[in-house]
Amino acid sequence: MKTPYFSEEHAILRAQIRKFVETEIVPNGDAWEQDGSVPREFLRKMGELGYLGLMHEEKYGGSGMDVRAATILAEELGRSTYAGVTITALVHTNMASPHLANAGSVAQKQKYLPDVVSGKKITAICVTEPGAGSDVAGIKTRAVRDGNDWVINGSKIFITNGVFGDLYFVAAKTDPGAKGSRGISIFIVEKGTPGFSVGRSLKKHGWRSSDTAELFFDNVRVPVENLLGEENKGFYAVMKNFQHERIMLAAMGVGEAQKAIEITLDNVKQRQAFGAPLFSKDVVRDNLARMQTKIALAQNYLYYVAWLDAQGVDCIKEVSMLKANACEIANEVMYGCVQLHGGMGFMMESTIERMSRDARVLTIGGGTTEIMYGEVAKRM
Numbered sequence: 001m002k003t004p005y006f007s008e009e010h011a012i013l014r015a016q017i018r019k020f021v022e023t024e025i026v027p028n029g030d031a032w033e034q035d036g037s038v039p040r041e042f043l044r045k046m047g048e049l050g051y052l053g054l055m056h057e058e059k060y061g062g063s064g065m066d067v068r069a070a071t072i073l074a075e076e077l078g079r080s081t082y083a084g085v086t087i088t089a090l091v092h093t094n095m096a097s098p099h100l101a102n103a104g105s106v107a108q109k110q111k112y113l114p115d116v117v118s119g120k121k122i123t124a125i126c127v128t129e130p131g132a133g134s135d136v137a138g139i140k141t142r143a144v145r146d147g148n149d150w151v152i153n154g155s156k157i158f159i160t161n162g163v164f165g166d167l168y169f170v171a172a173k174t175d176p177g178a179k180g181s182r183g184i185s186i187f188i189v190e191k192g193t194p195g196f197s198v199g200r201s202l203k204k205h206g207w208r209s210s211d212t213a214e215l216f217f218d219n220v221r222v223p224v225e226n227l228l229g230e231e232n233k234g235f236y237a238v239m240k241n242f243q244h245e246r247i248m249l250a251a252m253g254v255g256e257a258q259k260a261i262e263i264t265l266d267n268v269k270q271r272q273a274f275g276a277p278l279f280s281k282d283v284v285r286d287n288l289a290r291m292q293t294k295i296a297l298a299q300n301y302l303y304y305v306a307w308l309d310a311q312g313v314d315c316i317k318e319v320s321m322l323k324a325n326a327c328e329i330a331n332e333v334m335y336g337c338v339q340l341h342g343g344m345g346f347m348m349e350s351t352i353e354r355m356s357r358d359a360r361v362l363t364i365g366g367g368t369t370e371i372m373y374g375e376v377a378k379r380m
């Protein structure tokens with residue numbers, strides 16, 4: 001498809017990732033769903049091919065590309081139909097590690113980024129707590145300065161890559177007296193730090209090959225060098241990176257929804273009912289055409305917003321509209337595609353059944369639809 005937002009280089013990248021998805025994810029995805037995790041060798045392979053460092057600086061092993069490259073990665077991984085694999089990779093590449101890339105000191109980046117880009121170290125971003133999700137300013141995890149250390153106490157929940165990660169970027173209150181969003185800082189916590197433990201691996205409705213954990217911090221000491229970015233400015237770092245995360249979730253949704261249409265189209269062209277393929281029925285054709293139209297519009301808005309963001313334009317309103325709209329449409333499409341599969345769409349052996357479960361969280365994670373429309377309304 002011709003588009004003003006992407007170059008020839010992007011087209012090559014897309015073709016390479018599409019092939020990678022077909023050869024490396026599709027044949028293995030079911031087994032990884034059963035295991036509840038994505039093997040480290042797979043992530044290393046992504047690292048070797050450069051897919052974990054598309055946006056990271058070249059001096060640390062990355063490709064120094066902009067958010068359009070990451071959008072292609074997210075959309076193509078979304079087309080794999082295994083959203084658990086997609087989110088495992090994307091949390092590492094585009095939701096957690098940007099905290100290090102954007103706010104890290106040269107010393108922190110030299111120490112960690114090459115391993116992040118190669119897939120030797122997998123990252124997680126730890127903001128949500130049992131008592132605070134949408135309301136990030138309401139977190140209770142506390143970090144107190146003690147000599148040359150910070151001492152962290154508290155807990156986190158729903159943390160992607162929480163079980164199998166190596167490097168955790170943890171939001172904690174450093175000035176509990178500060179009003180609202182002020183007084184939060186981010187810390188680098190390495191797996192194995194005394195007092196840091198991984199609790200339950202949470203069982204989920206979808207994204208089953210992605211590990212999601214509860215984390216506990218019991219007097220976890222980290223050296224002052226592990227403060228990531230400015231003290232008490234962590235809320236702004238989280239909000240800034242959320243923009244990027246939201247574009248990624250929208251891209252996943254678009255990729256997944258487009259693939260769901262293709263799978264469903266194949267199905268209704270083969271499935272015979274009342275003496276003809278289902279696709280010969282006007283209602284079925286109309287239904288698919290309506291869904292395809294909605295995806296095309298969401299996809300084009302995705303590309304526009306990715307381009308806008310790549311120009312360095314402040315586009316919180318546009319990102320919020322995109323995230324809400326694309327993720328809602330992905331769910332609408334999954335519902336419609338299950339319906340067109342009939343009873344088979346309800347069976348766990350059908351791809352669309354898994355895809356519809358996986359898509360559900362897109363309107364919740366990284367900022368719910370309601371929160372997104374709240375951001376839009378604030379700017380109207």
Ligand SMILES: Cc1cc2nc3c(=O)[nH]c(=O)nc-3n(C[C@H](O)[C@H](O)[C@H](O)COP(=O)(O)OP(=O)(O)OC[C@H]3O[C@@H](n4cnc5c(N)ncnc54)[C@H](O)[C@@H]3O)c2cc1C
Binds near residue numbers: 124128133135
């Ligand atoms: C599978 C999965 C993986 C995740 N991975 C991570 C991760 O890696 N790191 C991380 O930090 N977090 C992660 N999260 C957490 C995720 O970002 C939160 O679940 C999300 O932000 C919503 O927060 P909450 O669950 O506390 O819901 P709540 O904030 O309690 O919201 C509940 C409902 O109330 C609505 N609501 C809340 N506030 C308002 C308001 N002001 N106006 C109108 N409606 C409102 C919401 O829209 C929602 O419908 C993950 C979640 C899931 C399910």
